[in-house]
Amino acid sequence: MAILVVGSVAFDSIETPHGKVDHCLGGAATHFALAASYFTDVRVIAVVGEDFLPEHEAVFAKRGIDTRGIERAPGLSFHWTGAYAGTMNEAETLGTDLNVFEKFEPKIPGAYTDSEYLFLANIDPVLQARVRSQMPRARMVCGDTMNYWISAHGESLAKVLRDLDVLLINDGEARMLSGEQNAVRAAERVLAMGPKSLVMKHGEYGATGFFSERSFAGASVPKPFRAPAMPLSEVVDPTGAGDSFAGGFYGYIASQPELTPAVFRRAMFYGGVMGSLACERFGTERLQKATRAEIDARFEVFREISHLD
Amino acid sequence: MAILVVGSVAFDSIETPHGKVDHCLGGAATHFALAASYFTDVRVIAVVGEDFLPEHEAVFAKRGIDTRGIERAPGLSFHWTGAYAGTMNEAETLGTDLNVFEKFEPKIPGAYTDSEYLFLANIDPVLQARVRSQMPRARMVCGDTMNYWISAHGESLAKVLRDLDVLLINDGEARMLSGEQNAVRAAERVLAMGPKSLVMKHGEYGATGFFSERSFAGASVPKPFRAPAMPLSEVVDPTGAGDSFAGGFYGYIASQPELTPAVFRRAMFYGGVMGSLACERFGTERLQKATRAEIDARFEVFREISHLD
Numbered sequence: 282m283a284i285l286v287v288g289s290v291a292f293d294s295i296e297t298p299h300g301k302v303d304h305c306l307g308g309a310a311t312h313f314a315l316a317a318s319y320f321t322d323v324r325v326i327a328v329v330g331e332d333f334l335p336e337h338e339a340v341f342a343k344r345g346i347d348t349r350g351i352e353r354a355p356g357l358s359f360h361w362t363g364a365y366a367g368t369m370n371e372a373e374t375l376g377t378d379l380n381v382f383e384k385f386e387p388k389i390p391g392a393y394t395d396s397e398y399l400f401l402a403n404i405d406p407v408l409q410a411r412v413r414s415q416m417p418r419a420r421m422v423c424g425d426t427m428n429y430w431i432s433a434h435g436e437s438l439a440k441v442l443r444d445l446d447v448l449l450i451n452d453g454e455a456r457m458l459s460g461e462q463n464a465v466r467a468a469e470r471v472l473a474m475g476p477k478s479l480v481m482k483h484g485e486y487g488a489t490g491f492f493s494e495r496s497f498a499g500a501s502v503p504k505p506f507r508a509p510a511m512p513l514s515e516v517v518d519p520t521g522a523g524d525s526f527a528g529g530f531y532g533y534i535a536s537q538p539e540l541t542p543a544v545f546r547r548a549m550f551y552g553g554v555m556g557s558l559a560c561e562r563f564g565t566e567r568l569q570k571a572t573r574a575e576i577d578a579r580f581e582v583f584r585e586i587s588h589l590d
Numbered sequence: 591m592a593i594l595v596v597g598s599v600a601f602d603s604i605e606t607p608h609g610k611v612d613h614c615l616g617g618a619a620t621h622f623a624l625a626a627s628y629f630t631d632v633r634v635i636a637v638v639g640e641d642f643l644p645e646h647e648a649v650f651a652k653r654g655i656d657t658r659g660i661e662r663a664p665g666l667s668f669h670w671t672g673a674y675a676g677t678m679n680e681a682e683t684l685g686t687d688l689n690v691f692e693k694f695e696p697k698i699p700g701a702y703t704d705s706e707y708l709f710l711a712n713i714d715p716v717l718q719a720r721v722r723s724q725m726p727r728a729r730m731v732c733g734d735t736m737n738y739w740i741s742a743h744g745e746s747l748a749k750v751l752r753d754l755d756v757l758l759i760n761d762g763e764a765r766m767l768s769g770e771q772n773a774v775r776a777a778e779r780v781l782a783m784g785p786k787s788l789v790m791k792h793g794e795y796g797a798t799g800f801f802s803e804r805s806f807a808g809a810s811v812p813k814p815f816r817a818p819a820m821p822l823s824e825v826v827d828p829t830g831a832g833d834s835f836a837g838g839f840y841g842y843i844a845s846q847p848e849l850t851p852a853v854f855r856r857a858m859f860y861g862g863v864m865g866s867l868a869c870e871r872f873g874t875e876r877l878q879k880a881t882r883a884e885i886d887a888r889f890e891v892f893r894e895i896s897h898l899d
Contacts (some may be wrong), residue, residue: 368771462677464794465823485773486795489821507818507896512798514774546898587816587896589855 283322283347283395284535285419286310287387287412288402288524290327290351291359293564294376297369299517305564306337308359309402309425312521315568316528316555317400318344319576321535324393326350326412330358330381340569349390354381369516370484387412394418398535401445402524403427406437413441421540423447423531425523431458439474448476449527455481464489465505480530480549482523482556485510490549492542503542508549509587511557511579518563522556525568529555529576547580554579591844592631592656592704594728595619596696596721597711597833599636599660600668602873603685606678608826614873615646617668618711618734621830624877625837625864626709627653628885630844633702635659635721639667639690649878658699663690678825679793696721703727707844710754711833712736715746722750730849732756732840734832740767752784758836760791773798774814789839789858791832794819799858801851812851817858818896820866820888827872831865834877838864838885856889863888 288310294303314323324347329337333353341348362376387408399416401409401424409424416422424445430438431454442448448471456462459470464481468491471479477495482488490506497503530552537544554576561567597619603612623632633656638646642662650657671685696717708725710718710733718733725731733754739747740763751757757780765771768779773790777800780788786804791797799815806812839861846853863885870876 368765456677463823463825465821469823483795486792487816504891504895505821507796507821509816509818509896512774512814512816514772514778516772543899550898582813584898586813587818589859589893589897590852 282397282535283324284317284398284400284531285324285326285350285389285393285396285416286313286317286400286402287326287408288313288400288404289359289382290325290329290333291361291382292332293520294360294362295518295520295563296364297518298366299515300563302563304332304360306340307361307521307564309404309521309524311565312524312559312568313400313402313528314341314346315344315565316525316559317532317535318346319555319571319573320529320532320551323347323532324350324396326387326389326393328352328354328381328385330354330356332357340565343569347393350388350393352388354384356381358382363520365519368485369519372520389415397421398423398531400424400527400531401441402527403430406430406434406441409441410437413444421446421534423449423527425449425527426454428454428457443475445476447478447480449480449482449523449530451482451484451523455479465491468505478545480552482526483510487553488526488549490545496545497540497542500542506546506549508546508553509583510553511583512586513557513560516560519560521565522559525559526552526556529553550580550583551576553583591706592633593626593707593709593840593844594633594635594659594698594702594705594725595622595626595709595711596635596717597622597709597713598668598691599634599638599642600670600691601641602829603669603671604827604829604872605673606827607675608824609872611827611872613641613669615649616670616830616873618713618830618833620874621833621868621877622709622711622837623650623655624653624874625834625868626841626844627655628864628880628882629838629841629860632656632841633659633705635696635698635702637661637663637690637694639663639665641666649874652878656702659697659702661697663693665690667691672829674828677794678828681829698724706730707732707840709733709836709840710750711836712739715739715743715750718750719746722753730755730843732758732836734758734836735763737763737766748783754785756787756789757785758789758791758832758839760793760832764788764790774800777814787854789861791835792819796862797835797858799854805854806849806851809851815855815858817855817862818892819862820892821895822866822869825869828869830874831868834868835861835865838862859889859892860885862892
């Protein structure tokens with residue numbers, strides 16, 4: 282079933298110990314859409330500027346992603362500049378040029394309104410809420426956010442969290458959102474804010490799924506689930522790994538008839554698979570060229586490195 | 591089969607967000623021995639002072655641990671003072687009074703020389719090497735170390751590493767020892783220094799086992815193995831969690847006829863089980879009162895929270 286994602290389509294300038302790239306295609310919605318496209322149909326809502334060329338459009342088209350919701354505006358696209366050093370677990374943001382994104386007013390094409398799965402990538406929660414309200418028939422809504430929105434736009438964010446099926450954030454964001462240092466208690470508090478389930482991402486250590494009594498109708502509340510991450514000897518560029526995780530996770534869920542605890546667990550493995558692929562090359566290079574067979578082979582590696590027998 | 595552990599038996603004064611304890615029984619060999627005692631026979635080599643009373647001796651005796659190698663010396667026992675705050679992932683050391691430990695000369699009782707499994711807990715690598723050389727018939731030798739020995743006693747440590755079966759250290763120590771930030775490459779470098787296998791501990795995120803072609807005779811080199819940690823809503827006191835992990839890990843291995851990849855993986859789960867139990871109370875309180883049934887039940891929880899089906 283189709284996933285509609287709203288978020289940024291942008292250009293990234295990135296420096297890591299492995300090199301430097303200038304203005305490569307990036308943005309949360311881009312990474313998410315590419316990762317999810319290996320599992321299901323994906324539709325994108327975003328805004329880009331005049332620097333978004335046919336060659337960039339082709340990246341989406343080649344993966345069969347519906348770009349009718351990508352609006353063109355006069356000016357330049359959103360541009361992020363960042364660098365990674367040391368353990369490469371966190372980016373240092375060197376510049377954020379919002380450009381056309383500053384006045385982004387998401388518009389949902391008529392052809393998108395039947396999307397059953399909605400993903401609210403990391404953008405202003407006011408916009409997340411606006412898109413959400415225009416998709417009343419969405420069967421499932423997942424979302425992401427970040428420190429900036431948590432600290433400065435908490436009230437708008439609270440409204441978005443209230444009816445989210447799954448929130449995907451990292452440890453630090455969960456701690457900030459909940460005011461709790463202990464991860465389990467942080468998860469409990471976050472779930473009390475609305476999300477039925479929480480996927481807490483731990484970077485190179487994998488992710489933990491936390492569940493509430495609302496996670497799976499009729500089923501008992503599962504214990505937290507720990508998914509591993511791929512031990513990578515070369516992390517070329519971690520930019521977009523979290524969005525790629527979300528894409529693999531949600532793409533797999535949307536490809537399944539029903540969300541069960543077993544589907545959720547497998548979805549977390551697929552999230553890890555797509556996140557690890559994303560790190561192997563700069564920008565979206567690796568995600569453009571994966572194959573489903575390769576993805577499923579890595580899924581089996583995830584099983585092998587985490588299962589007793 | 592019997593494990594001989596050499597290391598510290600000490601007193602700890604600890605402050606955490608959950609409270610404060612003064613001079614409770616601790617030390618790496620103590621936590622290790624208690625954790626391992628649920629799986630196999632354990633013998634301890636350490637030195638204590640006049641403050642080590644029959645009530646402390648009883649803690650070992652109740653778990654059937656052989657204390658004939660715990661030497662009594664005039665003066666006070668090793669005393670560590672530390673505190674935890676925030677995420678509680680790292681202790682702040684407030685004081686280290688070596689006392690009788692300063693002149694520790696490990697002596698191996700005759701009754702101990704047939705121990706097939708040797709554990710070199712975190713002490714001066716010169717002493718680790720001395721004990722190692724007195725146990726030429728040991729079938730397997732595992733060890734631990736810490737930042738202090740890595741940075742200031744690298745040469746002595748290198749000798750110990752050279753013929754270790756398994757080295758158990760945390761991420762930061764592996765990075766420091768190898769000079770590599772990437773965990774996989776850090777592991778490769780550490781394995782090149784001698785240890786046949788490496789268990790890299792990630793605190794609340796579990797642990798990763800890394801293997802070399804010397805890990806399992808005749809078998810192909812397994813991929814790294816990721817063991818989860820227990821999601822704990824209350825970490826009362828993480829002191830000794832790493833030593834308890836080592837005790838559970840090595841105790842299980844010593845209880846098995848042969849070290850296979852499957853035994854290694856299960857041992858990592860048992861390590862996580864004992865480490866998580868240790869965190870639930872101050873000092874060794876929780877490790878004194880566990881039962882094997884409870885340990886095996888938690889092992890099954892570890893399986894449940896990490897396995898797809």
